Amino acid sequence: MTSTSDRITPxxxxxxxxxxxLAGALLWPTTxxxxxxxxCELGTYDSALRTNIDxxxxxxxxxxxGTNGQPIEIRCGEVQLIAQEIDYLLPEERLIARGQVVFQxxxxxxxxxxxxxxVKTRTGFFEQxxxxxxxxxxxxxxxxxxxxxxxxxxxxxxxxxxxxQTYRLTNAIFTACVQPSRRWxxxxxxxxxxxxxxxxxxxxxxxxxxxxxxxxxxxxYPIQEGGRATGFLMPSYGTxxxxxxxxxxxxxxxxxxxxDATIYxxxxxxxxxxxxxxxxxxxxxxxxxxxxxxxxxxRAQRDTEGTVTSLARQSFEVKGNIxxxxxxxxRFQARADYFTxxxxxxxxxxxxxxFARRSRYxxxxxxxxxxxxxASAQAERTDVxxxxxxxxxxxxxxxxxxxxxxxxxxxxxxxxxxxxxxNMVRYVDVDRPxxxxxxxxxxxxxxxxxxxxxxxxxxxxxxLSIRRTGWDQSRDPVSGAFLxxxxxxxxxxxxxxxxxxxxxxxxxxxxxxxAERFKHVIEPSVTIQKKSAFERFDEVVQFDGVDTIVGxxxxxxxxxxxxxLAKVRQGDAPAMVREILNxxxxxxxxxxxxxxxxxxxxxxxxxxxYYYATPPGNFSPVRGTISVTPSPALAGQVGIEYDxxxxxxxxxxxxxxxxxxxxxFSVNWSKRQLIPGLVGYDNPLSADHFIGGSTRLKKxxxxxxxxxxxxxxxxxxxxxxxxxxxxxxAQCCGIAIDYAVTNLGHLGLPNDRRFxxxxxxxxxxxxxxxxxxxxxxxxxx
Numbered sequence: 001m002t003s004t005s006d007r008i009t010p011x012x013x014x015x016x017x018x019x020x021x022l023a024g025a026l027l028w029p030t031t032x033x034x035x036x037x038x039x040c041e042l043g044t045y046d047s048a049l050r051t052n053i054d055x056x057x058x059x060x061x062x063x064x065x066g067t068n069g070q071p072i073e074i075r076c077g078e079v080q081l082i083a084q085e086i087d088y089l090l091p092e093e094r095l096i097a098r099g100q101v102v103f104q105x106x107x108x109x110x111x112x113x114x115x116x117x118x119v120k121t122r123t124g125f126f127e128q129x130x131x132x133x134x135x136x137x138x139x140x141x142x143x144x145x146x147x148x149x150x151x152x153x154x155x156x157x158x159x160x161x162x163x164x165q166t167y168r169l170t171n172a173i174f175t176a177c178v179q180p181s182r183r184w185x186x187x188x189x190x191x192x193x194x195x196x197x198x199x200x201x202x203x204x205x206x207x208x209x210x211x212x213x214x215x216x217x218x219x220x221y222p223i224q225e226g227g228r229a230t231g232f233l234m235p236s237y238g239t240x241x242x243x244x245x246x247x248x249x250x251x252x253x254x255x256x257x258x259x260d261a262t263i264y265x266x267x268x269x270x271x272x273x274x275x276x277x278x279x280x281x282x283x284x285x286x287x288x289x290x291x292x293x294x295x296x297x298x299r300a301q302r303d304t305e306g307t308v309t310s311l312a313r314q315s316f317e318v319k320g321n322i323x324x325x326x327x328x329x330x331r332f333q334a335r336a337d338y339f340t341x342x343x344x345x346x347x348x349x350x351x352x353x354x355f356a357r358r359s360r361y362x363x364x365x366x367x368x369x370x371x372x373x374x375a376s377a378q379a380e381r382t383d384v385x386x387x388x389x390x391x392x393x394x395x396x397x398x399x400x401x402x403x404x405x406x407x408x409x410x411x412x413x414x415x416x417x418x419x420x421x422x423n424m425v426r427y428v429d430v431d432r433p434x435x436x437x438x439x440x441x442x443x444x445x446x447x448x449x450x451x452x453x454x455x456x457x458x459x460x461x462x463x464l465s466i467r468r469t470g471w472d473q474s475r476d477p478v479s480g481a482f483l484x485x486x487x488x489x490x491x492x493x494x495x496x497x498x499x500x501x502x503x504x505x506x507x508x509x510x511x512x513x514x515a516e517r518f519k520h521v522i523e524p525s526v527t528i529q530k531k532s533a534f535e536r537f538d539e540v541v542q543f544d545g546v547d548t549i550v551g552x553x554x555x556x557x558x559x560x561x562x563x564x565l566a567k568v569r570q571g572d573a574p575a576m577v578r579e580i581l582n583x584x585x586x587x588x589x590x591x592x593x594x595x596x597x598x599x600x601x602x603x604x605x606x607x608x609x610y611y612y613a614t615p616p617g618n619f620s621p622v623r624g625t626i627s628v629t630p631s632p633a634l635a636g637q638v639g640i641e642y643d644x645x646x647x648x649x650x651x652x653x654x655x656x657x658x659x660x661x662x663x664x665f666s667v668n669w670s671k672r673q674l675i676p677g678l679v680g681y682d683n684p685l686s687a688d689h690f691i692g693g694s695t696r697l698k699k700x701x702x703x704x705x706x707x708x709x710x711x712x713x714x715x716x717x718x719x720x721x722x723x724x725x726x727x728x729x730a731q732c733c734g735i736a737i738d739y740a741v742t743n744l745g746h747l748g749l750p751n752d753r754r755f756x757x758x759x760x761x762x763x764x765x766x767x768x769x770x771x772x773x774x775x776x777x778x779x780x781x
Contacts, residue, residue: 244270315341559586
């Protein structure tokens with residue numbers, strides 16, 4: 001039989017911890033230092049402190065009540081709980097709070113009528129609650145929040161804390177508008193979020209000014225600290241007189257700190273759809289890349305009578321750039337801009353440059369340097385469109401080895417050399433294999449260079465090159481037919497460049513508001529090139545500038561340069577010298593008139609990869625250029641090429657640009673003259689005259705921008721394109737627009753009017769689809 005003392009002892013041992021705690025609590029002062037109970041710290045306060053023992057053994061309760069309107073405060077680690085009344089169930093380590101309850105944890109704040117919190121598991125719930133969630137994304141656009149800190153606001157009938165950093169809300173309202181008058185909010189039957197990661201809303205309805213606009217079964221909102229988070233981007237809407245209505249969506253994948261991907265979908269109900277993806281990575285300071293793939297699938301089009309007006313078709317586009325450092329000091333680079341259907345690209349692209357694009361290419365290159373030795377291997381394909389057909393020019397591959405120039409012994413004379421092997425292929429029409437032409441070419445040279453200074457105002461640089469070039473086939477000089485007969489060319493080239501005498505004059509202008517000193521420099525120059533004879537020029541298979549070297553010619557280039565330099569002081573910074581004006585004029589004389597057709601120094605002398613624009617002549621055009629840079633924010637340039645044989649200007653070009661914190665402005669003008677009798681310039685179809693300009697107004701602190709661009713064909717009196725783009729961010733949301741009018745009917749393309757619009761919600765990125773709407777894609781994700 002158990003004695004009374006035996007029965008009492010277990011009860012005492014069971015009550016002993018609580019009794020000790022209560023005894024200590026009864027001895028606490030009502031003011032003074034904070035006290036600690038079961039790892040929770042009670043703040044200093046004036047209050048009535050009551051302790052009760054009721055219910056089963058061990059169910060001790062510490063009752064804290066605020067007085068004089070002062071709340072109770074308890075801190076358990078990083079968690080802070082404030083309320084008018086708090087009951088602390090000691091054995092269960094559970095807090096029950098009532099009256100103006102405030103729960104705070106890093107990045108989260110919740111206010112409620114009533115709440116419970118488990119100190120051990122860091123879980124609990126709050127009723128009739130609301131709160132804020134800090135948006136710690138470092139890359140977030142703060143212009144969407146005005147002067148407020150980036151936060152998300154939520155409220156719910158019940159908020160459950162289900163883990164250290166996770167919460168679940170029932171009948172929730174969510175918004176990133178911290179202003180009293182909310183522009184948008186999302187309502188959801190259930191919401192879960194993880195601090196510094198994401199929020200997921202189910203059965204969500206987007207409301208703008210209390211008007212329901214969009215229902216989403218699931219809505220993902222990133223609140224990730226790292227700056228990028230996986231999720232859907234804001235869609236954009238558009239309309240086009242050719243494509244009809246369009247809806248563009250994108251899903252962003254954050255694959256880590258150094259790589260990401262985006263999947264795009266464009267829906268054109270009247271035409272078809274587009275699907276694309278891009279990928280970006282950064283593997284190191286010199287290793288990075290990006291790649292984009294886009295596919296357009298068009299349905300067959302029928303008129304009102306059911307007759308097929310255009311067949312179904314599919315086209316794709318690939319773009320990319322890769323730069324990768326490899327072991328052994330080797331660097332790999334690749335680039336691509338390739339499409340299968342030029343017409344499809346022109347019909348769907350928004351940027352006018354895409355309409356004028358006539359070439360596509362693939363290229364890859366691996367190179368390395370080891371001391372003076374450099375080696376590279378390259379493969380390249382370039383296709384140029386002429387109407388609906390395309391010619392192709394390819395390196396398959398090109399291998400180069402070179403030794404950089406270095407002084408011989410301790411002299412000022414240097415020597416260097418190079419050797420190239422190229423397998424070149426050309427198709428007159430890529431769709432007709434029989435138009436293929438291929439040649440294997442080797443090209444090696446050794447150059448000796450000797451600089452010589454004749455005083456401070458006159459310098460002379462001389463070089464002598466020995467060059468040997470070989471082709472594995474040639475062509476008939478009469479018929480132009482290709483022959484399986486090798487051809488070798490040996491050339492010796494001497495080059496001498498004389499600069500000076502240099503004339504200078506300095507003007508001191510200490511009282512000038514622009515510069516304290518100006519310096520005018522006049523520098524004439526003469527370059528003489530002499531090549532040894534080569535009588536079989538017409539038998540060379542011509543692909544590029546190496547094949548078009550004319551032997552036995554003496555070439556003299558002469559010119560003069562005028563420069564105006566200014567010593568400008570800006571604020572308290574030291575004065576800096578910069579060139580504010582430069583005027584250059586030069587011309588070349590050839591002893592062999594054929595050389596004028598192949599001189600790449602002059603824009604109008606060389607017509608492209610496969611044809612030459614000008615007839616032979618002993619003189620090149622006179623080329624003049626004027627460059628003006630009065631300040632870092634303002635620059636302009638004018639260029640002209642004048643034909644002395646015909647006494648007419650071949651071409652003009654001019655450009656100017658202004659860059660300011662609130663304004664970007666640029667204008668471009670070009671004109672190619674019609675010159676009767678001058679081959680390449682006597683066809684009215686080859687003449688052109690264009691002017692284009694763009695301006696962009698922007699807020700200094702960001703958050704708003706408006707841009708306008710125009711391109712006009714002056715010769716044909718045709719407005720090619722007008723485009724207006726802009727965006728505005730204010731109070732947790734923003735809007736972006738893109739409106740373009742394109743008139744390219746003379747190219748066989750339908751005239752088009754396109755309008756696109758995208759809404760932005762604070763914390764959610766917008767995007768540019770791969771068709772160029774809204775401009776730069778990299779800055780909108």
